[in-house]
Amino acid sequence: MQTVILTGPLLESAITAAKLLKQSNSLVASATKQVEAAKEAIAAILKENREIDISTLKIGEMVQIKDVLLLEIGSQNKFAEKVFMLAEPEKYQAFKRDFAIKKFKSLV
Helix, strand or coil: CCCCCCCCCHHHHHHHHHHHHHHHHHHHHHHHHHHHHHHHHHHHHHHHHEEEEEHHHCCEEEECCCCEEEEEECCCCCCHHHHHHHHHHHHHHCCCCCCCCEEEEEEC
């Protein structure tokens, strides 16, 4: 680990940035929880009042709550890493790579 000592304006700028990072991370976490709660509420409303279970909708289907919401079931191409690991363990080990990620953790 490298430790850097800052003083003066650089220290103040770093403290301000770290506090902003901490506050922003907290807001993102809170917003993520609110988004999930809102999605669950809408799903419950559709299921209980209109007998639409969004978990059974197929890719390409849409549900509209007039003037309120448009729900589109799209697709996302994701690699099934665990399935690949179980099906082809030798190939999985040959292609497995670690990639560097940056984690900023505020200490102020």
